[in-house]
Amino acid sequence: MAGAPKLNLKQRHTGRSVTKPIWVRIILTLIAIIFLVGFLLLPLLEVFAQAFAGGVATYFATFKDPFVLSAIRLTLLAAAIAVPLNVVFGVAAAWSISKFNFPGKNILITLIDIPFAVSPVIAGLVFLLLFGHQGVLGPWLEAHNWKIVFAPAGIVIATLFVTFPFVARELIPLMQSQGTDEEQAALMLGANGWQMFRRITVPNIKWGLIYGVILCNSRAMGEFGAVYVVSGSIQGVTNTMPLEIETRMENFDFTTAYTLATALAMLALITLIVKTIVEYRSTRLLAEATE
Amino acid sequence: MSIEIQGVSKHIGKFTALDNVDLTVNEGELVALLGPSGSGKTTLLRIIAGLETADQGSIVIDGEQASKRARDRNVGFVFQHYALFRHMSVFENIAFGLRVRPWATRPKNAKIREIVLSLLKLVQLEGLEKRYPSQLSGGQRQRVALARALAIEPKVLLLDEPFGALDARVRQELRRWLRRLHDDLHMTSVFVTHDQEEALEVADRIVVMNHGKIEQIGTPQEVYDHPANPFVYNFLGRVNLFHGRVHNGTVSMGEIKVDSPAPSDQDNVPVVGYVRPHDITIAKSRNGKATIEAKIQHINPVGPIVRVELERLDDRQPIAAEITRDQYYSDSYTVGDLVYVTPTNVGVFLDYDPVI
Numbered sequence: 123m124a125g126a127p128k129l130n131l132k133q134r135h136t137g138r139s140v141t142k143p144i145w146v147r148i149i150l151t152l153i154a155i156i157f158l159v160g161f162l163l164l165p166l167l168e169v170f171a172q173a174f175a176g177g178v179a180t181y182f183a184t185f186k187d188p189f190v191l192s193a194i195r196l197t198l199l200a201a202a203i204a205v206p207l208n209v210v211f212g213v214a215a216a217w218s219i220s221k222f223n224f225p226g227k228n229i230l231i232t233l234i235d236i237p238f239a240v241s242p243v244i245a246g247l248v249f250l251l252l253f254g255h256q257g258v259l260g261p262w263l264e265a266h267n268w269k270i271v272f273a274p275a276g277i278v279i280a281t282l283f284v285t286f287p288f289v290a291r292e293l294i295p296l297m298q299s300q301g302t303d304e305e306q307a308a309l310m311l312g313a314n315g316w317q318m319f320r321r322i323t324v325p326n327i328k329w330g331l332i333y334g335v336i337l338c339n340s341r342a343m344g345e346f347g348a349v350y351v352v353s354g355s356i357q358g359v360t361n362t363m364p365l366e367i368e369t370r371m372e373n374f375d376f377t378t379a380y381t382l383a384t385a386l387a388m389l390a391l392i393t394l395i396v397k398t399i400v401e402y403r404s405t406r407l408l409a410e411a412t413e
Numbered sequence: 414m415s416i417e418i419q420g421v422s423k424h425i426g427k428f429t430a431l432d433n434v435d436l437t438v439n440e441g442e443l444v445a446l447l448g449p450s451g452s453g454k455t456t457l458l459r460i461i462a463g464l465e466t467a468d469q470g471s472i473v474i475d476g477e478q479a480s481k482r483a484r485d486r487n488v489g490f491v492f493q494h495y496a497l498f499r500h501m502s503v504f505e506n507i508a509f510g511l512r513v514r515p516w517a518t519r520p521k522n523a524k525i526r527e528i529v530l531s532l533l534k535l536v537q538l539e540g541l542e543k544r545y546p547s548q549l550s551g552g553q554r555q556r557v558a559l560a561r562a563l564a565i566e567p568k569v570l571l572l573d574e575p576f577g578a579l580d581a582r583v584r585q586e587l588r589r590w591l592r593r594l595h596d597d598l599h600m601t602s603v604f605v606t607h608d609q610e611e612a613l614e615v616a617d618r619i620v621v622m623n624h625g626k627i628e629q630i631g632t633p634q635e636v637y638d639h640p641a642n643p644f645v646y647n648f649l650g651r652v653n654l655f656h657g658r659v660h661n662g663t664v665s666m667g668e669i670k671v672d673s674p675a676p677s678d679q680d681n682v683p684v685v686g687y688v689r690p691h692d693i694t695i696a697k698s699r700n701g702k703a704t705i706e707a708k709i710q711h712i713n714p715v716g717p718i719v720r721v722e723l724e725r726l727d728d729r730q731p732i733a734a735e736i737t738r739d740q741y742y743s744d745s746y747t748v749g750d751l752v753y754v755t756p757t758n759v760g761v762f763l764d765y766d767p768v769i
């Protein structure tokens with residue numbers, strides 16, 4: 123049982139490269155490289171080229187545009203609210219699912235997956251129907267002078283919805299594989315619930331948690347569909363970075379659109395790098411846990 | 414501290430994991446819970462520890478009702494798979510129980526260091542305090558788990574199959590060492606095992622469990638020499654079965670007759686005689702005794718005793734016997750020999766239990 127999954131993977135890798143003749147390997151590798159260059163690298167370079175088409179000065183001047191700044195601010199705000207709430211929810215859900223048995227557990231697992239299953243646009247529409255002018259809660263919200271749809275609050279709620287499964291999904295298999303023995307050992311040694319959580323549970327799920335946060339964060343910042351529906355694309359008020367890019371494209375302001383796109387692309391690159399590091403660490407932890 | 418288990422039952426869904434278990438572990442005793450897989454040993458141990466609650470009955474530790482929460486019981490628990498904290502060094506693992514104490518009773522860092530180092534010495538792991546659990550061998554992990562449990566100075570130590578995952582040699586060494594440790598530290602200990610040899614060797618008393626019930630409680634000698642029922646007979650080592658009938662206080666199994674207070678007041682009922690292999694004598698001649706004739710099928714002369722596999726001539730049932738090396742050489746048996754078998758020390762039970 124010890125280390126079996128890891129071993130299998132290795133064997134499969136070496137097995138493949140040994141059995142396939144060399145020209146097959148070269149062709150497969152070429153296809154992969156052409157695909158990567160054609161569909162990822164070239165467009166990315168094009169984005170940067172277009173962004174800097176007007177010169178470096180223009181590029182940086184874009185970031186003084188109040189609408190651009192507002193979009194960046196709103197994107198950061200949405201992420202800053204969605205990510206911590208996700209961590210709290212994700213840890214709580216993963217904890218209860220993996221460490222306890224209770225009726226309705228499977229329903230909870232299914233509920234967590236809903237945002238993955240539903241198209242973001244539909245999610246946005248649901249919020250529109252709930253909170254909009256014609257919506258179920260619309261009149262009540264208006265009576266209290268609370269604006270959700272076509273307001274930053276709506277953006278935050280839509281972002282929360284689409285990012286909701288990331289942390290929990292990451293943690294559930296990790297926590298399930300680790301079991302509850304260590305926590306019970308901590309209790310037997312006199313730890314209270316909080317000490318057990320902080321000193322045993324958190325360190326054990328640290329890398330999975332960071333990974334989940336990264337995924338959640340990049341989705342929060344990059345989300346388009348759901349927020350598009352509830353935002354109404356009001357520049358300077360409800361436009362996030364992706365929405366602002368779309369607005370600028372429609373108005374033929376390509377330089378600004380591409381400049382904002384480079385900012386999002388940078389975020390993606392940073393995410394990828396951190397993700398690679400964390401993924402390496404967390405798969406190692408998972409392998410150790412199953413040993 | 415003594416442990417009293419009074420009428421404890423535990424149901425998991427519809428399944429009865431423990432069925433009205435009564436057991437008293439005296440102060441300073443080392444008691445083994447012995448039984449086949451699924452017999453409820455772990456469940457009972459976890460209830461004593463407070464990791465699980467009984468549906469009925471109570472646990473009294475040192476004359477007092479055990480507190481509800483596991484962490485208040487001050488019981489040392491060694492998990493079957495050790496459950497070491499994988500992200501902590503050996504030192505921090507052992508120090509954990511001291512570090513989580515309330516501020517007022519928490520020892521100073523220097524004191525913690527002193528305690529941990531002395532525990533490492535006790536479990537013979539000096540110099541390994543900086544290692545992580547993944548860098549230790551099975552036996553070393555086992556001893557770290559033990560040191561960690563001992564750090565809180567428990568008066569009761571519970572161990573779940575402490576040597577289950579180790580190889581035979583290490584097991585033997587560690588169990589003797591555990592016995593000494595138990596005596597030196599004046600603890601009351603309960604350990605779970607499904608290895609009868611282990612239980613017989615180290616325990617003061619053995620609790621034989623089956624299907625959530627206690628089959629017998631007694632010293633190793635009592636349970637081995639006087640098993641209370643066929644299950645215990647079967648579970649504590651190999652045993653030969655002789656079918657017969659009881660009549661007027663005498664059990665007849667073929668030619669063999671054994672005086673036996675009948676297992677019940679019934680007469681002329683089928684019974685089974687249980688005989689351990691070393692309670693079977695074999696001889697080359699009949700010597701005028703009532704015997705069973707058998708043929709030698711196989712001889713295994715390895716080790717201090719010689720195992721002889723026989724087949725009865727009358728009903729072709731196998732018989733396992735163990736004889737001394739001396740007898741083996743002086744009588745010079747070979748496969749195919751006809752021998753005369755006499756059981757000594759027969760345990761007689763009514764023939765209705767289809768155990769094992």
Ligand SMILES: Nc1ncnc2c1ncn2[C@@H]1O[C@H](COP(=O)(O)OP(=O)(O)OP(=O)(O)O)[C@@H](O)[C@H]1O
Pocket residue numbers: 425428430448449450451452453454455456457607
């Ligand atoms: N969480 C659970 N859900 C369902 N059944 C359980 C659960 N825990 C234990 N059981 C059942 O209770 C019975 C007793 O289990 P227990 O772990 O006490 O056995 P054991 O004597 O320790 O066995 P082993 O030697 O295999 O460790 C088993 O039949 C087991 O299937």
Ligand SMILES: [Mg+2]
Pocket residue numbers: 454455456605
């Ligand atoms: Mg068990």
